[in-house]
Amino acid sequence: MLSRIADSLFWIGRYMERADNTARILDVNYHMLLEQPPDTYKLRWDPLIAVTGERARFYKLHEEASAQTAFDFLGFSEENPNSISQCIVNARENARTIRDRISRELWEDINSLYIKVRRLGDNNESLSRFCESVKRGGHRFHGVCDATLARDEGWHFVQAGCVLERAEMTARILDVHYHQLLEGPQILNEARSHLWMAVLKSVAAFEFYKRQYSQIEPTKVAELLLLDARHPRSVRFNMAALQSSLYAISGSVPGSYANEAERLTGKIHERLAYDSIEEIFDSGLHNFLTELQHSCRSIGEQITRAYFHYAVVA
Amino acid sequence: MHPSDKSKDQLLFTGYDPGTFYDELIGPNGEPRPFAAAMYEKLASMPLEVFEERRKLADLSYLVQGITFTVYSDGRGTERLFPFDLCPRIIPHSEWDLIERGLAQRVTALNLFLQDIYGQQRVLKDNVVPRNLVFSCKHFRREMVGLSVPRDIYVHISGIDLVRDSRSGQYLVLEDNARSPSGISYVLENRLVMRKTFPRAFEVVEVMPVDHYPAELAQILRSISPRTGDRPVIVLLTPGLYNSAYFEHCFLAQEMGIELVEGRDLVVVDDVVYMKTIRGLTRVDVIYRRVDDDFLDPLAFRTDSLVGVPGLLNAYRAGNIALANAVGTGVADDKAIYAYVPDFIKYYLGEDPILHNVQTYLCSKPDHLSYVLDHLSELVVKAVGESGGYGMLMGPSADKKTIEDFRARLLADPRNYIAQPVIPLSRVPSFDEATGAMSPRHVDLRPYCLYDGQKVTIVPGGLTRVALQRGSLVVNSSQGGGSKDTWVLRGDE
Numbered sequence: 001m002l003s004r005i006a007d008s009l010f011w012i013g014r015y016m017e018r019a020d021n022t023a024r025i026l027d028v029n030y031h032m033l034l035e036q037p038p039d040t041y042k043l044r045w046d047p048l049i050a051v052t053g054e055r056a057r058f059y060k061l062h063e064e065a066s067a068q069t070a071f072d073f074l075g076f077s078e079e080n081p082n083s084i085s086q087c088i089v090n091a092r093e094n095a096r097t098i099r100d101r102i103s104r105e106l107w108e109d110i111n112s113l114y115i116k117v118r119r120l121g122d123n124n125e126s127l128s129r130f131c132e133s134v135k136r137g138g139h140r141f142h143g144v145c146d147a148t149l150a151r152d153e154g155w156h157f158v159q160a161g162c163v164l165e166r167a168e169m170t171a172r173i174l175d176v177h178y179h180q181l182l183e184g185p186q187i188l189n190e191a192r193s194h195l196w197m198a199v200l201k202s203v204a205a206f207e208f209y210k211r212q213y214s215q216i217e218p219t220k221v222a223e224l225l226l227l228d229a230r231h232p233r234s235v236r237f238n239m240a241a242l243q244s245s246l247y248a249i250s251g252s253v254p255g256s257y258a259n260e261a262e263r264l265t266g267k268i269h270e271r272l273a274y275d276s277i278e279e280i281f282d283s284g285l286h287n288f289l290t291e292l293q294h295s296c297r298s299i300g301e302q303i304t305r306a307y308f309h310y311a312v313v314a
Numbered sequence: 315m316h317p318s319d320k321s322k323d324q325l326l327f328t329g330y331d332p333g334t335f336y337d338e339l340i341g342p343n344g345e346p347r348p349f350a351a352a353m354y355e356k357l358a359s360m361p362l363e364v365f366e367e368r369r370k371l372a373d374l375s376y377l378v379q380g381i382t383f384t385v386y387s388d389g390r391g392t393e394r395l396f397p398f399d400l401c402p403r404i405i406p407h408s409e410w411d412l413i414e415r416g417l418a419q420r421v422t423a424l425n426l427f428l429q430d431i432y433g434q435q436r437v438l439k440d441n442v443v444p445r446n447l448v449f450s451c452k453h454f455r456r457e458m459v460g461l462s463v464p465r466d467i468y469v470h471i472s473g474i475d476l477v478r479d480s481r482s483g484q485y486l487v488l489e490d491n492a493r494s495p496s497g498i499s500y501v502l503e504n505r506l507v508m509r510k511t512f513p514r515a516f517e518v519v520e521v522m523p524v525d526h527y528p529a530e531l532a533q534i535l536r537s538i539s540p541r542t543g544d545r546p547v548i549v550l551l552t553p554g555l556y557n558s559a560y561f562e563h564c565f566l567a568q569e570m571g572i573e574l575v576e577g578r579d580l581v582v583v584d585d586v587v588y589m590k591t592i593r594g595l596t597r598v599d600v601i602y603r604r605v606d607d608d609f610l611d612p613l614a615f616r617t618d619s620l621v622g623v624p625g626l627l628n629a630y631r632a633g634n635i636a637l638a639n640a641v642g643t644g645v646a647d648d649k650a651i652y653a654y655v656p657d658f659i660k661y662y663l664g665e666d667p668i669l670h671n672v673q674t675y676l677c678s679k680p681d682h683l684s685y686v687l688d689h690l691s692e693l694v695v696k697a698v699g700e701s702g703g704y705g706m707l708m709g710p711s712a713d714k715k716t717i718e719d720f721r722a723r724l725l726a727d728p729r730n731y732i733a734q735p736v737i738p739l740s741r742v743p744s745f746d747e748a749t750g751a752m753s754p755r756h757v758d759l760r761p762y763c764l765y766d767g768q769k770v771t772i773v774p775g776g777l778t779r780v781a782l783q784r785g786s787l788v789v790n791s792s793q794g795g796g797s798k799d800t801w802v803l804r805g806d807e
Contacts, residue, residue, distance in 0.1 A: 002579050006592045096380065097555050100568035104379075111380045153592065249592070307592040 005101050006157045007308040008094040012102075012110070013161025015091035019084045020138030021169040025051055026074050026084075027131035028202035030067060032194060044195075045070045051169075051176045052082055067127070075130060076121045084134055088117050103148035106141075113137040156245040160303065163245070167238035168296035170203060174225050175289040178218065196221050203233040222285060223277040235292065236272035242299070243269055249307070261302035268295050326365060326752045327358040327743070336480040336740040337754055338403055348807050349406040352518050357401060362750055365400070368511045369745070372398060375507050381500075381561055397796030398504060399744045400511065403757060403778040404519075406806040410774060413485060413761065416669030417474055418770035419659060421763045424492060424646045426662040427655075428468035432458045432642060442661045443654045447678065450729055451651065452699040453493075453644025455607065457614065461631060463640045464538040465767040470638040471531065473497065473776075476669070476759045478740035486672050486737065488758065490655070492647040493639060494604045497777040498527060498762045499562035502569075504799040520804040522774035527762065528569035530773075531602075534766045535570075538636040539599040546599035548572045549589065551580070553605050553621040563604050577605070582625030585632040600636045601626075607641055649698040649732045650676055673735055677728040686733040687724065690717050693733040695724070708788070710736055739787055742798065744780055756781045758789050759800065775800030 029048050036044070045065035049058045052074060061079055062069040077083045092114040099107045116137070120130050142162075149155045177199050193216040200206040205224060208231055213220045228234040243265045250258040257263040280288050332340045339350040346354035357365070376382070376395050405413075430437050431448055432455075438445045448454060473495030475488040505524050509516060532548070539546030552563040554576050567574035579589050580598065588595035603610065609619040614627035629635045645651060653674040656667040675682040675693070686693060690709050697705030707720045724731050741754035761776030778798040779789035789795040 001592050002573060002575065003590050003592050004576070004579055093555075096560075096564075098564075098574075099380075100564040100574045107380065108378050112378050115377065310590045 001153055003308045003310060005098050006154070007304070008098045009101075009154050009157040010161040010303065010308075012091050012094045013158040013163075014165040015087040015094070016110075016138060016141050017162045017165035018082060018169070019087035019091070019134055020141075021166065021173075022052060022074055022082070022084050022087070023131040023134035023138070024202045024204070025173060026071065027128055027135070028198045030071075030127050030131075032198040033067070035194070047176045047179075049073065051172050053172070054080055054082055071127045071130075075127070084130075085117050085121055088114050088134075088137075101154060103144075105148045106144050109140055109144045113141070153249050156248045157307075160242055160245045160249075163238040163241040164296060164299060164303075166233060167235045167242070168293055170225055170233055170235050170238070171289050171292045171296070173199060173202060174222060175286065175293070178222070178285060178289075200224075205231055205233055219277055219281060222280075226280070227272055227275070227277060229273075236269065239265060239269040239272055246303075259302060259306040261299050261306055264295055264299050264302065268292065324362065324751065325358055326360060326362065326745070327354070328751060330743060330752050330754075332741070332754055334480070335738055335754065335756070336478055336483055338405075338478070338740055338742045338757070339401075340743065340754075349803055349805075350404045353402065353404060353515060353801075356512070356515055356518075357752070365745075369400060372400060372507050372511050375510060376503075379503070381503060396500065397782055398507065399755075399780055399782070399796050399798045400508075401743050401745065401752060402508065402799045402801045403742045403759070404801045404803065405775065407803050408806050410802045412668065413476065414772055414774075416485075416487075416667070417761055417763050417772055419663065419665060419668050420474060420487065420490070420655065421469065421472055421765050421770045423655065423659040423662050424472065424490060425466075425468050425765060427658050428640070428643060428646050429466050430662075431645065432461065432468075437658055437661060440661070442657050443651070447650055447654075447729075448645060451645045451648045453607065453642065453648060455642030455645075457627065457631075458640070458642040464540060464636045467534075467538065467638075467765060467767045468492075468640040469643050469646065470534055470538075470640075470765055471495065472639075472763045472765070473760045474763060476761070477672075477737050478759075480738040480740055485669060485759075487652075487655075487669050488672055488737070489649070490647040490652060491760075492643045493606065495760070495762065496559040496562050496604075497760055498773075499565040500797050501762070501773070501775065501777050501800070502527065502565070504797060508799040519801065521801045522804055524773045524775060527764075527773045528566060530764050530771050531566070532570040532572070534764055535572075535600050535602055535638060537766060538638065540633055540636055541597075541599050547589075547597060548600040548602065549575045549580075549598055551575055551577070551601050551603040551605050551623075553577075553609070557604075559604065566602075572602070577619075577621045577623050580623045580626075582623060582629050585625070585629045585634055587623070587626065587629050587635045598635065600638065602638050607644060610641070644699070649674075649696050650678065650729070651698075653732065672737060675733040677724055677731040677733065682733075683724065683728050686731075687721060689733075690721060692735070694736055695720055695731055695733045697730055698732055699730070708736075736787070739781075742778070742780065744782060744796075744798070746784070753784070755784075756787050756789070757798070774802035 025048060029044060033044055045067065048070055049055050049065055057080060058073050061073065073080055074083055076085045078086065080086065092110050095102060095107055095110045116133055120133060145158060177195065196216045196218060197206060200209050200221060203225065209224055212224065224231060224234060226235050229236055231237060246262045246265060250262065252258045252262055257266055330340065332342060332344065339346060339354065341347050373395060376398065382395055427437060437443050438448060469492045473491040475491065476485050477488045478485050501524055535548045536546055550563055550567040550572055552560060552574060554560065564574060573589065575589055581588050581590065587598045589598055605621055608616045610622045611624060611626040612619045612622050613624045630637055630641065652671065653676055656671055659665060659667045675686050677683045677686055693709045695707040695709065707716065739756040739758060742757050743752040744755040746753040757778050757780045759776055759778050761772050764771045778800045780796050780798055781787055781789045782796045783794045786794065
């Protein structure tokens, strides 16, 4: 497989996942805040911008984080390279350059989503309907990939892009909300559990959590989102998936590694598999999450180095 | 008629007038030609709402597939559909048979001509084609003289533009495209969409299939591999996403199951071409290139080319890579050389041309030039090395200033121009949104010919381009042109 094509497949996965995650956190936050007193309301849009890692850019464009400015910025802004519509534009652009290498169904699906999102943007659609469309688009994307792509190395590059992005996003969501909830300004106690519920809902883990734990407790939420081996949005689950895709591409066997990306992935996965949530809290959750996000970035760079990048051949 | 005048019982062919031009589907008496009767009945009895619904369905299908070209005027890149008209152009079998034989003859001769001028140059020594005309051609490649190409094939893929002259009813060759003609993907997609939109029509009308084109092309590409072995590595070289034919490049690569590459994906090491893969370098044997000669190799041709592959021409000369089409085929579709095609058909094949040329004035000949200068407002003037409607004067519709501008250009560089009378193109019923009914529109036809060194294969039909604006003779997509599905029938009725 051409390096350029593998690169595009990887980024289709990342951009689609990024759009989906952004829509989720935007949507859940919006609905949750509808039921909150106005002063907390104001506070709650800023962390959302922080989750996407685009705070500096946001405050250059807007004075205040409100439902409207956050929606504009995260939903449609062309100034924000990680806005939902830009992610979909980029995913589609990548798909377009390699449409000969993906199924017709997958191309048409990504292209339809692109057309739809543009139309929704032009029609000033409501936030929740917009997010709903994007989330459905994300689900369809996975479904169409699953049902129409051959399980060759191309598939594994798409998967690697998706799961790496999702792991990083989950870590980031947890990090920002945890920080805000425990160390930020005063928030009513009863509001806290609502906020934690919102976090769980934003990663589609609320129902699963309720079955496991019943009570909303911050440590338990963190445990599920970090260490659970079964939920498809936990960091551990995604690291395991990343590891098996990287192995499938290189042919490495478990316990070994063929490149730096595999080594880093294996290392994180081991920690998530054997650390307990108490140990993680003892040494500081924030530090742990910072390190995790840093590792995700390194893994991305190392995948690029191993497969996409060619030094000039003399 | 104004749209609001549409009466409830108006049908698509109500008031249809074929007029004085040759109509491909409707006879002069207003009755459908016998071979078109079945489809005519279908359309003529279809309520307008149903037809509109199917049009929407067809448009949506192109939109979802992203078969669009991009207009950048509004800053964010609006993608427009290449308009597709639902009324097919229908060709009875016996007529197609003649076209097919004529094209096979022409394509064979074009190949022999190229083989000759890059080889022994007999055609020049025997004064069939003027030496100066060939050597002064912008697309003549000196580097190719004396070089043999795999299986002696120069033009593997060609698109020959045909028109039907309304006066004689004869098909004429308007232009040869021997470099990298595009449009075949529309032929295949149009058929797909027609089958989706009018599935029942294909039950009653016996239309010859077109979808074997990619397999035929792949077979030819495999056959020219310089390496023996049963699985040569074949790639399609594209200039990239921003090329207007990019959709087609993707489409063909996918249909043939070959890799679609850009210049930056390839590298030449010791005169061997490789592609950069996730497992290292992989040797490439055959390149179906959709990049012009000029941009193919910055070391050999234009040094500013960003889409080419440095060193490719050396690899080609060393015989380590096959290219389709060969380098230097542009000399065969030079519009001045075109005038000599009938002569060299006779010279190489000893046959009379089956398809005739449009009468052509070569401005390099003094007597032709003076005639052209005297009749500029009646003629079509074309620059010899251009294609796609560029560098063209449409005399009858041009203003005085444009005509004078061309007069100066002709005088300054007569070799660079030819002129032809305006051909009254035949027409096909096409849907007119303004009236909500069928109305005749001018068409041309580009069949796609594949040459394997022995025989010419042509998928039945080709791309019918249609000038959707009333009265217009210009079928180019940039000027309001669209396309139609082309049906070659199994029989004559």
